[in-house]
Amino acid sequence: MFRKDKKSKAVSENKTEAVQEEKIEVKTNADKVHEAFYEKIRNAHRSDELYELPGDEDLTPEELAEIHKFWDKYSFAYPDIDLKSFKAFKNRRGKVEVRHMPSVVRMQYLQPKFVHKDFRVALQTKAILPLLFSNVKQPRTVLRQMNGFYSDTDFNLLTRDGATELLARESAEHRLIVKPRTTGGGRGIFFIDKGADFETVKDTVESLGSVGFVIQEALEQSEFMKQFNPTSVNTLRITSLLWKDEVRILASLVRVGKVGNEVDNYSQGGSLIGLDSQTGKCNNWAFTHEHERLTVLPSGLDLNQDLYVPGFSKAISMVKTMHSRIPYIRMVSWDIAIDNNDEPVLIENNFAGMIQIHECVTGPIFGDLTEEVLDEYLIRQFCFSVEVDGWLVDEYRSRIIIKEYIGDGGNVTIPEKLLDKKVKSIKKNAFAKKNVSSVSVSKRLYDVSPGAFKGLDVKINE
Numbered sequence: 296m297f298r299k300d301k302k303s304k305a306v307s308e309n310k311t312e313a314v315q316e317e318k319i320e321v322k323t324n325a326d327k328v329h330e331a332f333y334e335k336i337r338n339a340h341r342s343d344e345l346y347e348l349p350g351d352e353d354l355t356p357e358e359l360a361e362i363h364k365f366w367d368k369y370s371f372a373y374p375d376i377d378l379k380s381f382k383a384f385k386n387r388r389g390k391v392e393v394r395h396m397p398s399v400v401r402m403q404y405l406q407p408k409f410v411h412k413d414f415r416v417a418l419q420t421k422a423i424l425p426l427l428f429s430n431v432k433q434p435r436t437v438l439r440q441m442n443g444f445y446s447d448t449d450f451n452l453l454t455r456d457g458a459t460e461l462l463a464r465e466s467a468e469h470r471l472i473v474k475p476r477t478t479g480g481g482r483g484i485f486f487i488d489k490g491a492d493f494e495t496v497k498d499t500v501e502s503l504g505s506v507g508f509v510i511q512e513a514l515e516q517s518e519f520m521k522q523f524n525p526t527s528v529n530t531l532r533i534t535s536l537l538w539k540d541e542v543r544i545l546a547s548l549v550r551v552g553k554v555g556n557e558v559d560n561y562s563q564g565g566s567l568i569g570l571d572s573q574t575g576k577c578n579n580w581a582f583t584h585e586h587e588r589l590t591v592l593p594s595g596l597d598l599n600q601d602l603y604v605p606g607f608s609k610a611i612s613m614v615k616t617m618h619s620r621i622p623y624i625r626m627v628s629w630d631i632a633i634d635n636n637d638e639p640v641l642i643e644n645n646f647a648g649m650i651q652i653h654e655c656v657t658g659p660i661f662g663d664l665t666e667e668v669l670d671e672y673l674i675r676q677f678c679f680s681v682e683v684d685g686w687l688v689d690e691y692r693s694r695i696i697i698k699e700y701i702g703d704g705g706n707v708t709i710p711e712k713l714l715d716k717k718v719k720s721i722k723k724n725a726f727a728k729k730n731v732s733s734v735s736v737s738k739r740l741y742d743v744s745p746g747a748f749k750g751l752d753v754k755i756n757e
Contacts, residue, residue, distance in 0.1 A: 324681070324682060324683075325679070325681040325682070325683055325690070325714060328679050328680070328681045329679060332679065333374060333375065335403075336373070336375065336399060336403055337375055339399045339402065339403055340402075341377060341379075341380065341397070341398055341399055342398045342649065342651065343377065343379070343380040343383055343384070343397060343398045343399075343651060344379070344383070345651075346383045346384065346387055346586065346651060346655065347379070347382075347383045348383075348386065348586055351382060351383060351385075351386040352382075352385070352386055353382065354378060354381060354382050354385065354391065358381075358385070358391045359378070361391065361393050362376060362378070362381055362391070362393050363376070364393075365393040365394070366393070368674070369669055369673040369674065371674075371677070371691075371692040372404065372673040372674070372677040372692070373400060373404070373673060376397075377397040377399055377400075380395065380397040380398065380399075381395055381397070384651075384654055384655070387582070387586060387655050388654070388655065388658065392654075392658055392659050394659035394661065394662070394665040394666075395654060395659055396650060396654065396659060396660050396661060396665070398650070398651060400669075400673075401650055401660075402647075404672055404673055404677070405626075405668070405672055406647065408625065408672050408676070409536075409624065409625035409626040409646075410623075410624055410625070410626070410646045410647070411623040411624065413623075414621070414623040414624065415624075415646060418621050418623065418624055418644075418646075419643070419644050419645065419646050420441075420476070420507075421474060421476070421509045421643055422436070422439040422440075422441050422476070422507065422508075422509050423441075424641065424643070424644070426450075427617075427620060427621065428617050428620065428641060430616065431613050431616065431617060431639075431641050432634075432638060432639065432640045432641065433640060433641045433642075434472075434511040434512055434513075434514050434640060434642070435448060435511060435512045436448055436509050436510070436511050437461065437462070437465040437469075437471065437510055437511065437512060438453075438458055438461055438462055438465070438509075438510040439507075439508065439509045439510070440458075440503070440505075440506075440507050440508050441507050442507070443505050445457070445458035447461060455500065458500055459493075459496060459497050459500045462487075462496045462499070462500060462510065463493050463496045463497075465510075465512075466487050466488075466489065466490070466491045466496055467489075467490060468489070469489055469512045469513065470486060470487070470488055470489045470512075470513040471486065471487040471510050471511065471512060471513060472484065472485075472486050472487075472510070472511050472512075472513045472514075473485050473486070473487060473499065473503070473508060473509075473510050474508060474509050474510070474511070475503065475506050475507070475508045476506060476507030476508055476509075484557075484558055486513065486557065487499060487510070514528055514632055514634060514640060515634060515635045516528045516529065516632055516633060516634060516635065517605060517606075517633045517634060517635055517636075517637050518635070519602075519604065519605050519633065519637070520549075520604075520632070520633050522594065522596050523549060523551040523568070523592060523594060523596060524551050524552045524553070524554055524556075524565075524592070524593070524594045525594065526552060526554060526555055526556060526557060527551070527552025527553070527556050527557050527558055527565070528552075528557075528558075528632055529549060529550060529551050529552060529632075530549070530550050530630045530631060530632045530642055531547060531548070531549060531550075531570070531604065531607075531610055531629075531630070531631045531632075531633070531639075532547070532548050532549075532550055532628055532629070532630055532648065532652070532653075533546075533547045533572075533610060533611065533614050533628070533629045533631060534546050534547075534626070534627070534628045534629070534648060534650070534653060534660065535614050535615070535618050535626070535627055535629065536625060536626050536661075536664070537618055537619075537622055537624075537625045537626070538625075538664065538668075542614065542615040542618045542619060543664065544572045544611060544614065544615075545572075545626075545653070545660055545661060545662065545664075546569075546572060546653035546657045546660055546662075547569075547570040547571075547572045547575070547607075547657070548567050548568060548569050548570050548652065548653060548656050548657065549567070549568040549570060549577065549604065550565060550567060550630070551565050551566045551567070551568065551581065551592065552565045553565050553566075553584075553593075554593045554594060563584075564584050565584060566581040566582060566583045566584065566589065566592065567581060567582045567652050567655065567656050568580075568581045568582075568598065568656065569582075569653075569656030569657040570604065570607070570657070572611070572657075574603065574607070575603050575604040575607025575608070575610075576601065576602070576603050577598065577602040577603070577604070578598070578656060578657075579598045579599045579600070580598055581598060582652075582655050582656050604633065605633060605637040606633050606637045606638055606639050609638065609639050610631050610633070610639035613631065613639050613641065614629050614631075617629070617641070617644075624646055626646070627644050627645070627646060627648075628644070628645040628646075628648025628649075629641070629643075629644050629645075630642040630643050630644070630645070674691075674692055675691075677691070677692070678690055678691045678696070680698070681714075682701065683713050683714055684702075684710070684713060685700065685701055685702025685703070686699070686700060686701065686702070686713060687699040687700075687701050688713060688714075688718075690713075690714055690716065691716075693716060693717075694716055694717055694718075694719040695712075695713045695714065695716045695717065695718045695719060696718075696719060696720050696721075696722065697709070697713075697718060697720070697721045697722065697725055698722045698725060699722070699724075699725050699729075700725055700726050700729050700731060701729075702729075703730075704729055704730030704731050704732070705730070705731065705732060706731075706732060706733045706734075706735070707726075707731050707733070707734050707735070708734075708735040708736075709721070709734060709735065709736045709737070709740065711737050711739065711740075717741075718740065718741075719740075719741040719742060720740070720741050720742035720743065720744070721740070721742075721743050721744060721747045722744050722747065723744040723745065723746045723747055724746065724747070725744075725747050726747065726748065726751060727749075731751060732751070732752065733751060733752035733753070733754065734748055734751050734752070734753050734754070735753075735754040735756055736748075736753065736754070736755060736756065737755075737756050737757075738755050738756065738757060
């Protein structure tokens with residue numbers, strides 16, 4: 296029998312220690328990937344902080360226990376629960392909702408899955424909404440500018456002088472609203488009064504320069520919507536989710552403009568009134584920008600009565616029709632006006648609309664879908680890409696997917712476990728151009744992509 300001498304034994308022990316140290320370092324590298332992501336989440340901007348107020352009541356031990364009971368199964372993806380968010384919304388809603396969706400979860404985990412980056416800008420550009428949603432009612436666009444090019448209602452190109460002349464003709468007959476492309480929250484919007492003189496119109500076109508914009512005929516809203524605030528066009532915000540082959544309505548509310556303002560934006564001092572998404576019935580209270588509850592609006596409207604939005608069922612049908620046309624965007628917040636014939640009119644769509652405004656007035660945005668959505672995106676689809684023991688892998692909560700072999704080559708054994716988790720599958724081309732001559736693999740391996748072992752000798756282990 297071959298017996299190692301002392302020198303060989305020492306070399307072997309040193310090599311074993313080196314391998315152990317290397318494994319520790321590899322595991323540390325995996326931990327670093329985790330920690331870098333978790334730190335990013337901890338430092339992510341939390342717009343929920345806007346909803347905090349001095350003197351907010353703390354979460355009780357019982358409330359904390361309930362929150363952790365619900366959220367702990369998502370700790371691999373989201374270990375540091377934003378308890379400040381739960382505290383803020385407890386105080387705004389009057390009770391703790393364990394299904395509350397902290398903004399950091401929505402923006403860091405869900406938004407990248409909900410909004411395809413290649414379509415994010417184009418599909419919410421106001422200037423082309425008439426093309427996308429030609430089957431729904433919209434304010435008539437009289438003039439638009441995209442990428443420095445002017446066009447009329449039917450997208451016929453115009454010179455700058457032609458655009459000015461067209462605008463002068465339109466303003467002689469109608470009051471117009473100007474919406475610059477680069478603004479949000481209603482900022483930058485202004486009106487051109489009916490009968491404006493030519494110089495005013497010319498100055499308007501020149502002042503906008505090369506900034507993209509749309510100019511539309513101003514909308515006359517319904518008498519019902521006008522009673523919330525007569526100076527602004529008060530709109531519905533309806534948020535929908537494309538989920539399992541259907542459009543689901545998540546939440547609805549009315550956005551009411553600040554008295555004296557001509558836009559309805561909550562961020563400019565307006566208020567919100569929650570709606571029953573089945574019936575269009577208004578809450579009997581409004582939520583103000585200062586986080587107060589009002590039962591009587593500044594306009595004098597008493598909300599302590601049964602108020603149903605006219606045309607609401609048509610607005611819901613409109614949302615479902617429109618959302619089916621843009622499946623690259625899973626979640627959309629739609630702004631819809633009700634005109635003087637009680638018909639819904641699309642104003643715009645938003646792919647990052649603030650879900651917090653819904654949570655303030657109608658509760659958890661995903662409602663009964665909350666756990667299903669979190670299971671899909673924080674468990675089934677969430678993973679870290681890490682290097683471990685010569686492999687580049689996707690590490691999920693309870694399984695490993697091998698993407699690529701990055702070791703030294705030769706005869707390779709595919710481990711049944713990495714990072715104390717079962718190896719479930721191997722991707723195509725995992726061994727391509729890796730100087731591997733043969734592969735040993737357990738028959739218990741869950742899934743092997745076609746072509747993963749192309750050109751290799753394969754040994755199946757019991």
